[in-house]
Amino acid sequence: MHIGILGTLAVSVNGVSITPTAPKARQVLALLAVHADQVVPVDALIEELWDAGPPRSARTTVQTYVLQLRELITTALESSAEGQAATAKDVLMTLPGGYLLHSGDGTSDIRDFERLSEAGYRAMEAGDFAEAARYLREALALWSGPALVDVQAGRQLETEIKRLEETRLCALDQRIEAELRLGQHRSLLAELTVLIRRYPTHETLCGQYMLALHRSGRRGEALDAYQRLRNTLVRSKGLEPSAWLRKLQRSILSAGENGNQAMPAEERKAVRLSTAC
Structure with missing residues (x-):
């Protein structure tokens, strides 16, 4: 699986996109992707989709969106030339209280950004400003625009987008500081x-x-x-x-x-x- 958040939403399995076009299904996938490998409570998904005014059918509707995502995952799994033991329910798991998007050994631009940023911060602390600038430039190059720029964001995603923007600004501040130190x-x-x-x-x-x-x-x-x-x-x-x-x-x-x-x-x-x- 590849998860792309730092710009447009792009989630794929076996190189096949599982990103839906319907706005609310995209919101569900975006929130699951931001919290990949963590349980996202059903209540958080409901708040994301409807804020304080969910319909009575909210839980059933969330289940419908999950089924739609699993259909896309199934298609992606079946596209592999190799035999796949995993099923859609192994990738988008139902767990007590919510759902979990299992990324396995896949890639994530958020994780890559965090890894490179941390390496840059460590280099700054060590006084190696050339290495710090290099790592932080690589980290910032992963951004192709504002996070989840093509997703209609509710309260939950807005919080995550603000958090990600703060991490980007922090990396930017430190990269500029490193380059100033390099003259x-x-x-x-x-x-x-x-x-x-x-x-x-x-x-x-x-x-x-x-x-x-x-x-x-x-x-x-x-x-x-x-x-x-x-x-x-x-x-x-x-x-x-x-x-x-x-x-x-x-x-x-x-x-x-x-x-x-x-x-x-x-x-x-x-x-x-x-x-x-």
Whole structure:
């Protein structure tokens, strides 16, 4: 089995897609796929499909969607040239309280992303920034768009999608930090310009953008970036920037006043701490 979540939903058995086209059946498969090899309670599936207003036939309807998925799985299993001992019920299992999608020895882009990200974080902790950047780039390359972008998401999936987006942003923060530590500030500017427009209140990305601009001799633009973020935070949330970002701004100001582009060690440490996930 292959499970693809980080973009469009793509689940296949023996290379044959078992992803249904019907919206609610897709929701059921998506929730099972996100929690592959774990029991998904029937109540969670009902909440996903109907939120707080399920019909009286909700449990029966969920069973119908499971049967539809098993039909697709059966077709995929039968397509194999080799004899298959497994049945659809072995792949999509009924267990006390719910259902479990058994991935076996298959692949999952979520698991690959988590494995590569963890390797990148370990390399960061060890001070091997080149390896960290490599692992984290590989992890982020698994994303082809927002998670489950083609699935109508209910409450359960919305929570999972937000969680996955946070893990992606964490990996992105750490990859950029690694590349900044490698002196790649100029090559990061175009990407960071796009990112701060996409995430206008994300302080870590703003700090990294400010640092990249400052190191590229663009001190005024770095200070402008800070002011834009501050204005946005005050206007939208009634908040001032975090202490570490204010410290970074003061450091850039003082470096310019002293005619020095270097970042004091204390301020570099503040930026590194801000990117810890």
